[in-house]
Amino acid sequence: MSAEELEREVDLLIRRVAHWEAPRWAAGAGTGDVSRAEVMHALVQRVADRAAGAEGEPHRRVPRLQNDLVLPDQLRVLAADLIAADPPPQVLAAVAADVVETRRVL
Known part of the structure; x- marks a missing residue:
């Protein structure tokens, strides 16, 4: 999986x-009971x-902001961070699969 393919899935x-x-x-x-x-x-x-794993950094909790309208922006920024870290293709593929599944659920 390429970075461009992941970007496409995130954009969709x-x-x-x-x-x-x-x-x-x-x-x-x-x-279920999940929004x-x-x-x-x-x-x-x-x-x-x-992204943290690809950068060799510890995982950190992403703040759950009160305004849900920022969620698409958070995803866009973090996907860009992941791509900038230049992870192996299998990491990009796994994230793309997560994005596709989330799109299906939503």
Whole structure:
């Protein structure tokens, strides 16, 4: 998997959700008692963890901000951080699979 392919998957997800307002983020994601915002934040955290691993840094908790409207921006920034760390293709593929699954759930 290339960085460009991962960027494409991230862009597809962001285009799907960037216009959502707070009620839509608060709605259930169809995966139980979890909101769409919680599903997206979990993805953001996984991307951050992979970026930290690729940089040889410890994992850090991504803050869960009160405004869910920033979740697409958080994903975009952390995906860019991951790509900048130049991880192996299998890491990019794993993150892309996470993004695709999140898009399916949302």
